[in-house]
Amino acid sequence: MGRKHLFEFEDQPWFPREIRGYMQDHLTFMGNLSGPAYQAFVEKLKAAMERVRQTELLDLCSGSGGPARTVVRLLREQGLEARARLSDLFPNVTAYQRLAQETGGMLQGVDTPVDATNVPAELNGVRLIANGFHHFSPTQAHQVLADAVAKRQGIAVIEMVNRSVFAFIGVLIGTVMVFLAAPFLKPFRVSRLVLTYLVPLVPLFLLWDGIVSCLRVYSPDELRGLVSRLGDTNYEWDIGTTRVGPGVATYLIGTPRMSRGK
Numbered sequence: 001m002g003r004k005h006l007f008e009f010e011d012q013p014w015f016p017r018e019i020r021g022y023m024q025d026h027l028t029f030m031g032n033l034s035g036p037a038y039q040a041f042v043e044k045l046k047a048a049m050e051r052v053r054q055t056e057l058l059d060l061c062s063g064s065g066g067p068a069r070t071v072v073r074l075l076r077e078q079g080l081e082a083r084a085r086l087s088d089l090f091p092n093v094t095a096y097q098r099l100a101q102e103t104g105g106m107l108q109g110v111d112t113p114v115d116a117t118n119v120p121a122e123l124n125g126v127r128l129i130a131n132g133f134h135h136f137s138p139t140q141a142h143q144v145l146a147d148a149v150a151k152r153q154g155i156a157v158i159e160m161v162n163r164s165v166f167a168f169i170g171v172l173i174g175t176v177m178v179f180l181a182a183p184f185l186k187p188f189r190v191s192r193l194v195l196t197y198l199v200p201l202v203p204l205f206l207l208w209d210g211i212v213s214c215l216r217v218y219s220p221d222e223l224r225g226l227v228s229r230l231g232d233t234n235y236e237w238d239i240g241t242t243r244v245g246p247g248v249a250t251y252l253i254g255t256p257r258m259s260r261g262k
Helices: 017-033 035-051 068-077 093-102 138-150 165-184 190-198 201-216 220-228
Strands: 056-060 083-086 107-109 126-130 155-159 235-244 247-256
Touching: 017 068, 017 093, 017 165, 017 190, 017 201, 035 068, 035 126, 035 155, 035 235, 035 247, 056 068, 068 083, 068 107, 068 126, 093 107, 138 155, 138 220, 138 247, 165 190, 165 201, 165 247, 190 201, 220 235, 220 247
Parallel strands: 056 083, 056 126, 083 107, 126 155
Antiparallel strands: 155 247, 235 247
């Protein structure tokens, strides 16, 4: 099955901010439940960060934080004193402030909107897009990679879903988890419960966007095609898959080749 760039509610600027926030909170919760699934990717990410002598991550498309907390924890467990700045086109400032407090400043948020296709030059660090690269059309995805290359920043992409039966089953399980997790997600909001149980818009939108996300994920060959359009970038690219239970995760890591002596 080829990639299908279908409609996702969360991508739309008119989509209600409150519902988007509750969806992102759940995705962050689920992303940090699956820490072991990121282990193989983080090993590759650590090696890439060491190659470019960088300990800072710039997390793009963060939502409410996504799995950035887990990625930083795993990097630290492997001996790299990593930190991350969280950013998004629709920044969830409240979530960023809470995570900064809970992590002792290991995670900090960028309060202003950050466009992954044109990241402000002052935001340095290896760029991380965890479970968000599928939001970009091929033209936008090329722009995301080209912007990182133009500004000589490393970039790492990980997608935990793909166009497989196992991924679709995972989306269904994740949707069921909404009903179990909602009362325990921070911050507690009565409106979250209303929009989960009484008027179940949050699980319905999550189910739709989750299925569409599986259809929109780029395969390794499609990622290689995007990279080939960049031309000779003097970058090192590692693109492939890692095993995650019965399924696979797709990753891309690109770093500028360092001059000798640097």
